[in-house]
Amino acid sequence: MSRVVGIDLGTTNSLVAYVKDGAPMVIRDGAGDALVPSIVSIDDDGTIIVGREAQRRLLSAPGRTVYSVKRFMGQGVEDVQEASGLLPFGVGGDPGGVVRISVAGQEFTPPEISAFVLRELKRRAEEHFREQGEFDFEVDRAVITVPAYFNDAQRTATRDAGRLAGLDVLRIINEPTAASLAYGMASRDRGTIAVYDFGGGTFDVSILKVEDGVFQVLSTNGDTHLGGDDIDALLTAEVRRKIGGAAGDDSNDELIQAVRKAAIQAKRDLSSEEETELRLEPMAGAPAGYRQRMTRTDFERTILPLIERTLEPCRQALADAELGPSDIEEVILVGGSTRIPLVRRLVHELFGRQPHSELNPDEVVALGAAVQADILVSGRREMLLLDVTPLSLGIETMGGVMSKIILRNSTIPASGREMFTSYADNQTAVDVHVLQGERELVTDCRSLARFRLRGIPPMPAGMPRIEVQFQIDANGILSVSAKELRTSIEQTIEVKPAYGLTDEEVERMLIESFEHAETDIEARLLIEARNEAETVIHATEKSLCRPDFDQLAADALESGEPERITLALSAAKHALEGSDRDLILQTTEALNKATRHLAEVVMNRSVREALAGKNVRDV
Amino acid sequence: MLECRNCGAGAPVDKHFCQQCSRILALGRHGDYFSFMGVPRRLGVDLHELERRFRDLSRQFHPDYFYNASPTERLASLERSSYLNDAYRTLKNPSARIEHLLALEGLPPATSDEGGAKVPPALLEEVFALNEELDEIRELRVSGGDSEGLRVRLDAARAPIERKRDEHERLITELGDRWDATADTAPGERPATLAALREQLLARKYIDNLLAAIDREAAGLGVT
Numbered sequence: 007m008s009r010v011v012g013i014d015l016g017t018t019n020s021l022v023a024y025v026k027d028g029a030p031m032v033i034r035d036g037a038g039d040a041l042v043p044s045i046v047s048i049d050d051d052g053t054i055i056v057g058r059e060a061q062r063r064l065l066s067a068p069g070r071t072v073y074s075v076k077r078f079m080g081q082g083v084e085d086v087q088e089a090s091g092l093l094p095f096g097v098g099g100d101p102g103g104v105v106r107i108s109v110a111g112q113e114f115t116p117p118e119i120s121a122f123v124l125r126e127l128k129r130r131a132e133e134h135f136r137e138q139g140e141f142d143f144e145v146d147r148a149v150i151t152v153p154a155y156f157n158d159a160q161r162t163a164t165r166d167a168g169r170l171a172g173l174d175v176l177r178i179i180n181e182p183t184a185a186s187l188a189y190g191m192a193s194r195d196r197g198t199i200a201v202y203d204f205g206g207g208t209f210d211v212s213i214l215k216v217e218d219g220v221f222q223v224l225s226t227n228g229d230t231h232l233g234g235d236d237i238d239a240l241l242t243a244e245v246r247r248k249i250g251g252a253a254g255d256d257s258n259d260e261l262i263q264a265v266r267k268a269a270i271q272a273k274r275d276l277s278s279e280e281e282t283e284l285r286l287e288p289m290a291g292a293p294a295g296y297r298q299r300m301t302r303t304d305f306e307r308t309i310l311p312l313i314e315r316t317l318e319p320c321r322q323a324l325a326d327a328e329l330g331p332s333d334i335e336e337v338i339l340v341g342g343s344t345r346i347p348l349v350r351r352l353v354h355e356l357f358g359r360q361p362h363s364e365l366n367p368d369e370v371v372a373l374g375a376a377v378q379a380d381i382l383v384s385g386r387r388e389m390l391l392l393d394v395t396p397l398s399l400g401i402e403t404m405g406g407v408m409s410k411i412i413l414r415n416s417t418i419p420a421s422g423r424e425m426f427t428s429y430a431d432n433q434t435a436v437d438v439h440v441l442q443g444e445r446e447l448v449t450d451c452r453s454l455a456r457f458r459l460r461g462i463p464p465m466p467a468g469m470p471r472i473e474v475q476f477q478i479d480a481n482g483i484l485s486v487s488a489k490e491l492r493t494s495i496e497q498t499i500e501v502k503p504a505y506g507l508t509d510e511e512v513e514r515m516l517i518e519s520f521e522h523a524e525t526d527i528e529a530r531l532l533i534e535a536r537n538e539a540e541t542v543i544h545a546t547e548k549s550l551c552r553p554d555f556d557q558l559a560a561d562a563l564e565s566g567e568p569e570r571i572t573l574a575l576s577a578a579k580h581a582l583e584g585s586d587r588d589l590i591l592q593t594t595e596a597l598n599k600a601t602r603h604l605a606e607v608v609m610n611r612s613v614r615e616a617l618a619g620k621n622v623r624d625v
Numbered sequence: 626m627l628e629c630r631n632c633g634a635g636a637p638v639d640k641h642f643c644q645q646c647s648r649i650l651a652l653g654r655h656g657d658y659f660s661f662m663g664v665p666r667r668l669g670v671d672l673h674e675l676e677r678r679f680r681d682l683s684r685q686f687h688p689d690y691f692y693n694a695s696p697t698e699r700l701a702s703l704e705r706s707s708y709l710n711d712a713y714r715t716l717k718n719p720s721a722r723i724e725h726l727l728a729l730e731g732l733p734p735a736t737s738d739e740g741g742a743k744v745p746p747a748l749l750e751e752v753f754a755l756n757e758e759l760d761e762i763r764e765l766r767v768s769g770g771d772s773e774g775l776r777v778r779l780d781a782a783r784a785p786i787e788r789k790r791d792e793h794e795r796l797i798t799e800l801g802d803r804w805d806a807t808a809d810t811a812p813g814e815r816p817a818t819l820a821a822l823r824e825q826l827l828a829r830k831y832i833d834n835l836l837a838a839i840d841r842e843a844a845g846l847g848v849t
Contacts, residue, residue: 176692220680382692390687416714419688421707479703480688 009140010147010176010383011131012184012375015120015164017076017207017233018342020044021369022127022148023376030188030376032369033134040369042130046122047071048110051585053529056126065267068094068259070110074235075123077207078105078116079167080160094259117167117512124150124171147174149379151371153208154180155228155396157442158454158484165483166512176382178481181205182212183393184374185340186221188365190389197335198224200323202353202361203371204316205341207233211320213327213334222392225326225415227319234273234343237309241269244308245284249296276305277345306348313349320356326415337361342368392417395478397452402439404429406448411476414444418482423475432464436472438488459488461495532587539582539594546575546601549608562607574600627653630697639663641685641705649686651697652704658712658725667808668723668801670716679713723801723826730819735826748828751789755835758782759842772846779846783839786832793829800825 012030014021019041023032032040039058047060048070055063064071072095078086083099096108106113128145135143150173152164161178168175182201189199196217203210210228214221242265246253253261268284275282279302286296324331339361343349353361365373381389395418400410403426411422428436436459443451462470471491478484489496550571552558559568578593627636627650634645639660643650659666662678684690686709691702715721724734759782762775800822807814 218680220683222680381689385690385693387684387690390684390689392683392687417710419703419707420710421704422711477703477707480706 008142008144008146009131009135010149010379011127011145012372012377012379013124013127013148013150014181014184014372014375015076015124015150015152015167016044016371017074017205017235018044019206019368020123020127021372022131023369023372024131025376025380030373030380032372033131035130040372042123042126043073044076044120044123045071045073046075046119048112049529050110051529052112053532054122055529055533056122059533064094065260065263068263071095072107072109072114072119074207075107075116075119077231077235078107079120080157080163081105081116094263115511117163117170120164120167121170124148124167124173128171128173146172147176147379147383149177149179149375149382150175151181151184151375152178153203153205153228153230154182154210154212154223154226154393155208155230156180156482157230157397157452158399158482159452160230161481161483165481169512176379178483179375179378179391180210180212180223180226180393180482181208181371182210182226182340183214183221183223183391184372184378185338185365185370186212186214186216186374187377187389187391188370188373189338189362190216190219190221198329198333199336199338200320200334200357201338201340202316202320202344203228203340204343204349205233206343207231207235209233209316209319211316211323213323213329219389220392221389222417223394224329225323226394226396227323227326228396229315229319232312232315233341236312237273237343237346238266238270240308240312241273241305242266245269245298248298249286272300273305273346276300276302277347302347309346309348313346313352316349317352317356320353331357334359338370339363340367340370393480393482394418395420395482397442398444399440399442399454399476399478399484400451401426401474402441402448407446408441408443408448408451411474412478416478418478419480420478421476423473426472426474427468428462428465428470428472429467431467433467433470434462434464435460436462436470436488438474438486440484440486454484455486457486457488459490459495461493462490463493465492528587532585532590535587535590535594536582539578539590539597542594542597542601543575543578543582545605546571546597549601549604550575552608558607558611563604567603571597571600571604627651630701631695641682649691649694649698649701649705651701652708655708657729658715659729661708661712662716664716666726666729667805668719668726669805670722672717675713675716679709682709719797720826720829723797723822727819727823730816732819732823735823735830745828748789748831751786752831752835755782755786756838759838762842763845766842766845776843776846779839779843783836786835786839790829790832790836793825793832797822797825797829 009024011022011024021032021040021042023030034040042057043061045057045060045064047055047063047067049055060071064073078097083101083103083105086097086105097105098108099106104115106115107119131145132143135145148168150164150168152161156164165175165178182203185201185203186199199214199216201210201212201214208228208230209232210226212226213224215224216222242262245265245268246262249265252258253265255261264287268286272282272284281299281301284298284300288295334357337353337357337359339350339353344363344367350361377389378391380386394415395412396414398410398414399412400408401424403409409424411424412420426436437456438459439448439456440454441448441451442454445451459472472488473491474486474488476484476486487496549555574593574597578597581589581593627638627640628634629636629643629646629648630651631648632643632646634643636643636650638653638655641650642648655661657666662675662682664670664675664678683706686702686705688699688702688706691699694702715725727734758778762778766772766775800818804815804818804822807818
């Protein structure tokens with residue numbers, strides 16, 4: 007039996023987890039790191055690089071690197087105009103169509119970029135299972151999480167990304183609800199809880215009632231464009247203003263990314279320190295060794311208006327659940343941005359109680375996704391998640407007014423139907439315009455899809471009885487059917503959002519991705535070989551640069567040995583400049599051999615020194 | 626009567642699973658939330674019991690538990706879960722519960738003017754008077770009138786409407802209790818009780834709208 011996993015596909019970082027012996031756990035790399043930065047870089051030769059390495063390339067090759075792509079999932083060009091200003095990659099596309107990201111001379115849709123991240127997580131999980139000695143380590147099914155406040159188009163885009171990565175997406179679940187599942191595993195089995203989920207790019211709040219293992223969401227609210235990214239952008243802008251001069255140049259991607267990196271570091275420091283120093287690496291346009299003192303008070307003053315924007319959704323969610331702050335028995339914090347002390351303080355004030363954060367706020371969502379995946383495949387019934395649809399769904403009626411068919415905060419799966427008729431005599435077709443949102447006017451709502459019910463027999467106006475039925479599945483994804491009841495003419499469509507991909511597009515991309523898979527594997531092997539080579543070269547250079555190297559060589563090395571090492575070193579460095587994997591492997595191996603004796607000598611000397619030092623102190 | 630799509634056995638419309646092969650049954654055209662959730666057709670609903678039934682049935686129908694089942698069963702699970710969610714939301718809310726009962730008993734909804742239910746003329750007069758008062762307050766506010774004085778006027782306008790609402794609430798509860806109580810003792814009285822209930826519901830909608838208008842005006846004055 008192949009494996010199932012839970013995936014938290016985040017704006018900043020992504021994680022993969024699974025249930026082992028009844029308990030969820032996240033999968034870590036060799037260095038113990040569970041977070042895979044959701045960053046994708048395209049190398050000169052078209053190689054796709056994901057994660058930490060791509061993050062490094064954000065500084066060295068900003069024009070070839072994409073981050074925060076989650077913000078563009080399910081969006082149209084019109085939605086993202088103001089967001090795309092300072093990004094090192096291009097964001098465009100045709101009016102009324104899906105966003106296209108141009109990077110390294112190529113165009114991708116957001117689901118394709120997300121699929122690269124998902125494929126990396128799939129690979130990481132498969133490697134983990136293989137290392138565990140599992141016979142069947144293939145990962146082909148996953149539960150993927152999305153912000154609770156994601157609309158239909160954003161959910162569908164996420165499901166498409168999963169398909170493109172070769173995953174059967176068992177279920178799309180909401181991040182705050184997933185977090186509550188992970189907490190529910192460990193804590194008491196009843197109560198009213200609020201989950202405050204402030205991540206890299208999105209903010210969600212969900213109010214849940216937990217009883218007898220049923221996790222029922224009462225209401226949810228949020229903002230899909232509010233997160234740590236916005237804090238970073240605010241700080242980056244402030245620092246660039248302070249530096250002045252060339253730092254104000256919007257086209258200097260390298261400098262902007264360097265300032266952004268320094269600002270993010272300062273933000274993190276200020277979660278534990280009262281004061282920090284923002285440091286900029288020397289580079290063009292930056293004053294040499296630029297430093298700026300920053301106190302937590304300054305930081306909080308800058309970000310307060312942003313954090314306050316999370317409070318109104320919390321109040322709205324409480325009102326929708328018909329509860330007051332004092333009815334909430336537990337508050338759970340999720341998402342990296344909840345590490346900021348100001349966030350904790352404001353949440354504490356709003357709900358009047360100390361929020362929980364026992365579980366790692368970065369990992370808790372992936373853990374919950376793993377629990378849900380396990381429920382689906384195992385048929386375990388101790389726990390059940392009942393989620394809601396975050397936004398009302400309806401259709402356009404006369405005068406450009408939105409008529410709601412399923413109200414927000416309805417428990418899903420949900421269905422609803424409404425009767426319509428024609429407005430002209432002998433009208434044989436009716437246009438159905440599917441909308442999502444809370445506003446009265448069609449122009450203020452999200453247009454999800456349009457379709458035409460044809461073949462209505464000619465009748466006087468008002469005679470046809472057209473029943474439009476909405477069905478939201480457990481993923482929160484809508485399908486719509488329309489039926490003329492007098493004639494039983496029926497039409498069902500899966501709502502393929504205007505800003506989404508058609509099935510044909512997904513199919514085509516899938517085929518292309520299989521074609522790329524071969525080169526992707528080669529690319530990965532090349533990166534691994536390079537990393538290995540860099541490690542060995544670095545260690546060798548370190549030994550050669552020891553101040554006591556000459557003495558050491560005279561004492562312990564054979565004659566000609568230092569020369570052999572230098573030769574092997576330059577061969578390895580030369581190979582590293584190209585992209586011939588075999589050559590890199592060979593020269594690395596040769597360098598390894600040539601330095602084995604040296605490494606022993608250095609090691610022995612270090613041990614002796616350490617022991618000697620100890621003896622001196624002991625005396 | 627339902628027919629099991631798996632084994633072909635017949636099943637009563639209120640059964641969720643086939644008694645013969647125990648597979649989940651397709652929903653069919655169900656119309657009665659009370660019987661679907663297995664609670665008596667009464668306006669006085671024990672909310673704890675209703676919630677317990679909701680959780681219990683969710684655990685039986687939810688698509689999570691039919692992930693590996695046949696497409697027919699998966700569809701049945703989706704439809705039954707959707708219907709259950711709708712039923713629970715409707716029966717939980719007192720007004721929606723009455724509306725559902727009206728529909729079950731064959732009465733037009735309280736939102737429409739069909740069926741002869743009329744808003745009492747006295748109430749309509751009050752609506753007009755209050756609207757005039759609200760217009761006047763709004764004009765004074767816009768032209769920069771004394772907001773403290775306007776607030777007092779607004780509170781004075783609100784008080785009688787609130788009293789009226791409480792009175793209607795009491796009447797609706799009373800009529801609901803009577804409808805429940807006469808189920809076995811005096812079934813002949815029930816249609817009249819229901820018609821009266823519908824009229825009260827219609828009147829209450831006017832009252833709720835008035836209160837909402839007052840709240841909007843209060844918000845304009847900066848009163849929370």
